[in-house]
Amino acid sequence: MYKRVLLKLSGEVLSGEGKKGIDYKMGEIIVDEIYQALQTNVKLGIVIGAGNLFRGEELSYVGSINADQIGMLGTVINSIYLLSALKKRGIGAVVLSKIIDLPSVETLTYDAIERAFEENKVVIFAGGTSNPLFTTDTAAALRAAEMNADLLVKGTKVDGVYSKDPKKYIDASRFERLTFEEAINLNLTVMDTAAFALCKSHSIPIIVMDFFTRGNFLKVLKGEQIGTLIFNK
Numbered sequence: 557m558y559k560r561v562l563l564k565l566s567g568e569v570l571s572g573e574g575k576k577g578i579d580y581k582m583g584e585i586i587v588d589e590i591y592q593a594l595q596t597n598v599k600l601g602i603v604i605g606a607g608n609l610f611r612g613e614e615l616s617y618v619g620s621i622n623a624d625q626i627g628m629l630g631t632v633i634n635s636i637y638l639l640s641a642l643k644k645r646g647i648g649a650v651v652l653s654k655i656i657d658l659p660s661v662e663t664l665t666y667d668a669i670e671r672a673f674e675e676n677k678v679v680i681f682a683g684g685t686s687n688p689l690f691t692t693d694t695a696a697a698l699r700a701a702e703m704n705a706d707l708l709v710k711g712t713k714v715d716g717v718y719s720k721d722p723k724k725y726i727d728a729s730r731f732e733r734l735t736f737e738e739a740i741n742l743n744l745t746v747m748d749t750a751a752f753a754l755c756k757s758h759s760i761p762i763i764v765m766d767f768f769t770r771g772n773f774l775k776v777l778k779g780e781q782i783g784t785l786i787f788n789k
């Protein structure tokens with residue numbers, strides 16, 4: 557059974573694929589899945605992206621570094637939304653960030669992470685890595701290492717890692733397991749190389765899974781084989 561898990565969700569889980577904004581029904585599904593998963597007593601950290609609001613590349617006409625900062629602020633918006641949705645369901649949670657000073661956000665320190673876990677709270681890491689030129693996948697790998705996670709779960713709408721885009725190619729095949737070397741060499745777009753490299757050097761396995769098949773996240777935490785496992789040989 558996993559003790560500490562970092563869940564990475566892309567911003568689009570809050571809007572629906574290809575849509576923008578926040579759909580409260582999607583928020584409710586996320587909260588339900590988290591609620592179930594917490595019954596295993598896992599210490600859960602969450603990094604949520606901002607693709608439902610804006611991505612740096614979409615706003616790059618304002619200059620890529622400024623666009624990235626706008627993107628990072630988007631992750632704070634989603635994090636505070638998730639905090640509210642979790643609390644509404646009676647789940648203790650805290651948002652930690654190094655880039656923002658708001659009444660609902662606490663400063664990210666290692667003591668704050670440990671305190672929250674001792675109080676059985678979910679820790680939502682907002683603001684990406686705090687630096688432009690990165691992605692929230694890399695932020696997820698970084699925070700996973702900082703919270704001593706024994707697993708990083710990337711929750712998506714696809715049931716694992718494929719050799720090609722399964723929506724475009726009917727002959728795309730799904731991997732059950734991949735080493736970090738294979739994932740990096742295959743140039744997979746499911747996560748960026750920096751995220752794979754960080755997890756590899758800290759021996760944190762990654763599971764890429766379909767977060768929207770109900771009960772899947774709980775199954776992953778119970779050790780059932782769901783999605784694609786990326787691991788150190």
Ligand code: UDP
Nearest residue numbers: 567605606607612624627684685690691692
């Ligand atoms: N971003 C950044 N630094 C970080 C994390 C994110 O500059 O450490 C910016 C970047 O512009 C990115 C945007 O925030 O495009 C939103 O993150 P991401 O695209 O990873 O969101 P997701 O695709 O997971 O919804």
